[in-house]
Amino acid sequence: MTAPLTTAERQEHLPALGQTGWGAIPERDAIRKIWKFRSFSEAWGFMSRAALAAEKANHHPEWSNVYNVVDVTLTTHSADGLSMLDIDLARKMDKLAGDTGEVQRDHSEPVECLCKLHHGE
């Protein structure tokens, strides 16, 4: 089983992801980011590349796509919350999206606040 993130790991890794547009989901130990691409083709291209990265890591997103928008939630089901696998996949997705997608702001809280929600210490 994959270990849940410790408080120290949250403080080390989550703020940088917050800077790239990942947000906290209320009442869940999970992070969310919404991209809007220029077209369905770009959105689907991103999803195809992210799917290969997810399959390689055996760690899979909860996500949906409507036309050019991709809405991604990351959490580790076996850990019942965030683990390093989510941090790694979030970074890979940021890299794969590059600057092709514009980040859509939702109304969730900044990702930093997940430091308060720590599991496993």
Ligand SMILES: C[C@H](O)[C@H](O)[C@H]1CNC2=NC(N)=NC(=O)C2=N1
């Ligand atoms: C059997 C297989 O390794 C597990 O079901 C994997 C697959 N992908 C997964 N993805 C995510 N996000 N969380 C998991 O706990 C998980 N478990």
